[in-house]
Amino acid sequence: MPYYRSAGEVPPKRHTQFRAPDGSLYAEELMGQEGFSSDSSLLYHRHLPTAIVAAEEYDPTGWTRTPNRPLKPRHLRTHKLDSGGGDPVLDRQHLLANDDVRISYVVADRPSPLYRNAIGDECLYVEEGTARVESTFGTLDVASGDYVIIPTSVIHRIVPTGERLRLLTIEATGHIGPPKRYLSVRGQFLEHSPYCERDVRGPSGPLLMEGSDVEVYVQHRRGWTRFVYANHPFDVVGWDGHLYPWAFSIHDFEPITGRVHQPPPAHQTFQGPNFVICSFVPRKVDYHPLAIPVPYNHHNVDSDEMMFYTGGNYEARRGSGIEQGSISLHPSGFTHGPQPGAVERAIGAEYFDELAVMVDTFRPLDLCEAALASEDTGYAWTWAGRSLS
Numbered sequence: 001m002p003y004y005r006s007a008g009e010v011p012p013k014r015h016t017q018f019r020a021p022d023g024s025l026y027a028e029e030l031m032g033q034e035g036f037s038s039d040s041s042l043l044y045h046r047h048l049p050t051a052i053v054a055a056e057e058y059d060p061t062g063w064t065r066t067p068n069r070p071l072k073p074r075h076l077r078t079h080k081l082d083s084g085g086g087d088p089v090l091d092r093q094h095l096l097a098n099d100d101v102r103i104s105y106v107v108a109d110r111p112s113p114l115y116r117n118a119i120g121d122e123c124l125y126v127e128e129g130t131a132r133v134e135s136t137f138g139t140l141d142v143a144s145g146d147y148v149i150i151p152t153s154v155i156h157r158i159v160p161t162g163e164r165l166r167l168l169t170i171e172a173t174g175h176i177g178p179p180k181r182y183l184s185v186r187g188q189f190l191e192h193s194p195y196c197e198r199d200v201r202g203p204s205g206p207l208l209m210e211g212s213d214v215e216v217y218v219q220h221r222r223g224w225t226r227f228v229y230a231n232h233p234f235d236v237v238g239w240d241g242h243l244y245p246w247a248f249s250i251h252d253f254e255p256i257t258g259r260v261h262q263p264p265p266a267h268q269t270f271q272g273p274n275f276v277i278c279s280f281v282p283r284k285v286d287y288h289p290l291a292i293p294v295p296y297n298h299h300n301v302d303s304d305e306m307m308f309y310t311g312g313n314y315e316a317r318r319g320s321g322i323e324q325g326s327i328s329l330h331p332s333g334f335t336h337g338p339q340p341g342a343v344e345r346a347i348g349a350e351y352f353d354e355l356a357v358m359v360d361t362f363r364p365l366d367l368c369e370a371a372l373a374s375e376d377t378g379y380a381w382t383w384a385g386r387s388l389s
Helices: 342-346 369-373 379-384
Strands: 005-008 027-032 040-045 052-057 074-077 093-097 101-108 115-117 122-128 130-135 138-143 146-150 156-160 165-172 212-220 223-231 236-241 246-249 268-272 275-280 304-312 326-330 354-361
Touching (some): 093 369, 101 354, 115 156, 122 138, 138 146, 138 246, 146 268, 156 165
Parallel strands (some): 115 212
Antiparallel strands (some): 027 040, 040 236, 052 223, 074 326, 093 101, 101 165, 122 146, 122 165, 130 138, 130 156, 212 223, 268 275, 304 326
């Protein structure tokens, strides 16, 4: 994260003696990205963070990737995936994936286990409900509309605090952060950025828990492992640095508008390795006297476009069957645009009441089992005004 925070107790100088009231030394843990060359934080543990007493292979529920063949636009209805409930990590239903990113959906009603993703950062989007994200850095309370960025290898768990929690999860193979064009060379949000430091929430901390022989599930580059730690990893008395879980509400994203239609980069919120995440929010629309507010037909030849519809009424998709919780996939190789009638209907509009999260990837997205199970198979033909399967 591009700015410094400190929580709990830390010594005046890094890598110097820092003792507990009983005279014992706290154990330092430097957590950093890109081989000590990027953001990091320094944590002080009551116990050794290296002390494990067991490790065993864990086999999660299997899933596969199927190429988008025949190539066509897809409509997924995530609310068809509702089940009797589950936990926010182990019960994720994978929808779309490539070698850079995995996109899943989960409806959760119970806490996840302690979990560490050692492959890359995660971006969680809260469609519905409230939760508490507990980590070695402290506690972060989140609610509907929040993005939550959890850096690589942070031990955490997600605890639903309401009746039901709906999450869209975006797992990167690498790091997720604000677009570089929004930041100064020293990491400060610039004046043209659609959000800034005041909109970002970090964890309250520290969070101290007792326990021994504590299980932590780790997703890593060669599979999954279940570690047993000698002591509870939530034993950090203080930390400081630039690397920590953080939240930002889509409702605090300030839309960039213009006299004519603004392209998707105006909506960009985060960037990851070979993908971007954009936010479409309620906004005043184009004000040129001859403006057409909905998007023109377009073909981003290098990208697959996934859109998650999470509120309001997305004007360009009206009449296509898109609803709350829908996902559209418009792949490279297909020109997509507004539904029939949307262009004329939008002329003269002053305001769009819509809420959507978009992920554009620079490698093709494959379909997973849950995507095929929730697909509206007639969507591809709606531009022709036909209902086919």
